[in-house]
Amino acid sequence: MAANEPGQPQPGPRLISYDLPVPQSALAIGAHPDDVEFGAGATLAKWAAAGCTVHHLVLTDGSKGTWNPDADIAALITARRDEQREAARRLSGANAGTVIFLDQVDGELDSSLWLRGEVARVIRTLRPAVVLGHDPWKRYRLHPDHRHAGLLACDGIVAARDPHFFRDHGLPSHRPDHLLLWEADEPDHVEDVSHFVTTKLNALEAHESQFESTMKAVDEAQVQAFRERIETRLSALAQQYGTGGATAVEIFKRISDL
Numbered sequence: 001m002a003a004n005e006p007g008q009p010q011p012g013p014r015l016i017s018y019d020l021p022v023p024q025s026a027l028a029i030g031a032h033p034d035d036v037e038f039g040a041g042a043t044l045a046k047w048a049a050a051g052c053t054v055h056h057l058v059l060t061d062g063s064k065g066t067w068n069p070d071a072d073i074a075a076l077i078t079a080r081r082d083e084q085r086e087a088a089r090r091l092s093g094a095n096a097g098t099v100i101f102l103d104q105v106d107g108e109l110d111s112s113l114w115l116r117g118e119v120a121r122v123i124r125t126l127r128p129a130v131v132l133g134h135d136p137w138k139r140y141r142l143h144p145d146h147r148h149a150g151l152l153a154c155d156g157i158v159a160a161r162d163p164h165f166f167r168d169h170g171l172p173s174h175r176p177d178h179l180l181l182w183e184a185d186e187p188d189h190v191e192d193v194s195h196f197v198t199t200k201l202n203a204l205e206a207h208e209s210q211f212e213s214t215m216k217a218v219d220e221a222q223v224q225a226f227r228e229r230i231e232t233r234l235s236a237l238a239q240q241y242g243t244g245g246a247t248a249v250e251i252f253k254r255i256s257d258l
Contacts, residue, residue, distance in 0.1 A: 017189045022050040023129035029057045031149035033084035034207040039182030041200035042193030048092035055097035064106040087206035111151040117166045119156030124171040135181035180252035189254035192246040
């Protein structure tokens with residue numbers, strides 16, 4: 001019984017899958033600028049290097065992303081948009097696709113019907129083979145934007161795939177092949193990213209406005225410590241989940257019966 005069929009699931013051991021075939025295109029949906037790079041940056045870099053077109057959908061304006069109470073918020077929003085575009089370029093190079101911003105107020109994202117329709121519109125327009133996003137069911141998550149962003153990714157797929165949702169779009173329905181959710185408590189899919197950790201870090205470091213608040217890095221020594229934390233984390237995941245000599249992996253909850 002597939003996960004989305006009604007009724008009780010079949011008992012059995014949890015299965016782990018490895019390395020999806022490189023998709024023709026992928027859409028990563030993040031609550032804020034930098035979330036995609038943290039959650040799936042190395043996987044997207046790997047796919048882009050193999051020819052995949054990588055699109056970004058950023059749901060909020062990132063306007064809460066500073067600890068400075070006197071910050072120029074309009075300037076911060078502009079900077080974060082520029083940083084996200086540069087991060088996408090660093091991640092995917094010539095295969096960087098569209099970067100779309102829905103500009104919801106940071107910290108005030110909801111999973112409204114209207115926003116579900118906007119996410120579905122993007123999916124129908126770009127027609128990605130794989131969608132990636134936050135796992136909305138992660139336990140004890142504090143940040144509401146991450147929860148709502150994950151719900152919007154899931155609900156947007158359902159709306160995009162079925163022709164009677166949002167018929168006013170005037171767009172044909174689209175059903176992606178796979179959904180990968182990062183930050184999952186119960187991951188069941190592994191991507192070997194052994195050769196793409198540096199690319200992930202390079203893309204993360206495009207988000208210069210976040211060095212202090214998110215990366216805890218205000219000088220070169222702290223930036224290096226941040227790099228080492230990311231490398232150590234992906235290496236530890238490889239020891240737990242990796243196969244075939246992988247030295248770094250990213251892990252996801254995979255849903256393929258869409």
